[in-house]
Each structure stands twice: as structure tokens, then as C-alpha cells.
Amino acid sequence: MTTEIPTTGCSGGPPRQEPDFTMSFTATPRGARLARRLASHRLDAWGHPYGTRVNDTVTLVVAELAANAVRHGLVPGRDFRLRLVRRAGVVRVEVADARGDRLPPAAPVPPLEGAECGRGLWLVSRLAERWAVEPRRDGPGKTVWAEVVV
Incomplete structure (x- = not known):
């Protein structure tokens, strides 16, 4: 996992607006859990x-x-990368991984009743204003992004 560079203002000066959040995480359940917790923390700070x-x-x-x-x-x-970007009226979530060959479906379908998996991307498609997948710009793999209206 990489660390984020703190962006606090100088003592006595006006507080600076915190920039977009970008961090890499180990591709493990623990890394995913930490990404979720830090995203919630950053949103609170915003x-x-x-x-x-x-x-x-x-x-x-x-x-x-x-x-x-x-x-x-x-x-x-290989790690995965989370990026949160604030724009006028939306928060954009970008998650980049190293597998460009395993793309999510263009239109997720509702999960079958009682199914134990298959809900994630369908939920994202319902909660986000827009979402898509594109090739990763900074290396091999893909980036899945979603924009949530604030």
C-alpha cells in the first residue's frame, strides 16, 4: 500500500482545500476494506x-x-488504485486494476433471488448517475468509474 501525502496548510494561514484522493491498496479483502474506510473518511473531511x-x-x-x-x-x-475526484455536483469514484482482459458487463442485470453474488455492479449502476469501464491510462488493466450526484 502506498501512502498519501498530507496537504495541511501552514500554521496561521487559511486552510487549503483538500485535493482529490488517490491511493493504491493491496489486492486483498483487507485492501478493499481499507479503501472503503478511507473513502468514507475523505468524504467526511470534504x-x-x-x-x-x-x-x-x-x-x-x-x-x-x-x-x-x-x-x-x-x-x-499488483495493487489496485482508488481515486476520488470532486467535481461540480458529483463525486467520481475510479478503481483501477491490472486485468484488462476481464471486463464487466455493459449492462448488469438484477441478481436472481437468493443468489450469493452478482449484486455489486448492478447496485453501482442503480446508485451512480453514470458509470463505465475504460482502459487504464497509467499501465495495463482497466479503470471502472462511477459518478454519484452530491
Whole structure:
């Protein structure tokens, strides 16, 4: 896991707006869990407190995309990357993994009743304003992104 560079302002000066959040995580269930927790923490710092619609929705989208990166995008020894971007009226979640050959379906279908898997991307498609998959710009693999209206 890589670390994030702190962006606190100088003592006595005006506080700086925190930039976009980008961090790499080990492609393990623990890495996915940490990505979810840090995303919720960052949203709280951005003014979307824990337990609010925005925090809960974006955190769920991060959880589903990170879990998919671990389960379907795993290349041994390669991390996945989470990026949160604030834009006017939306938070964009980007999760990049190292597997460009395993693409999610273009239109997820509702899971069958009683199914133990297959809900993640369908939930993302319902919670996000838009979502898509594209080739990863900074190396091999893919980036799945979703935008949640704030």
C-alpha cells in the first residue's frame, strides 16, 4: 500500500482545500476494506459526514468496485488504485486494476433471488448517475468509474 501525502496548510494561514484522493491498496479483502474506510473518511473531511446519503452512497460504490478489483481484477503482486475526484455536483469514484482482459458487463442485470453474488455492479449502476469501464491510462488493466450526484 502506498501512502498519501498530507496537504495541511501552514500554521496561521487559511486552510487549503483538500485535493482529490488517490491511493493504491493491496489486492486483498483487507485492501478493499481499507479503501472503503478511507473513502468514507475523505468524504467526511470534504463535508459529507458519516451517515449522510452522499457518504453512504459513495462508500458503497467504493466497496463494490474495490471488491470487484480484488475478486476479478487480481494479478498476483499488483495493487489496485482508488481515486476520488470532486467535481461540480458529483463525486467520481475510479478503481483501477491490472486485468484488462476481464471486463464487466455493459449492462448488469438484477441478481436472481437468493443468489450469493452478482449484486455489486448492478447496485453501482442503480446508485451512480453514470458509470463505465475504460482502459487504464497509467499501465495495463482497466479503470471502472462511477459518478454519484452530491
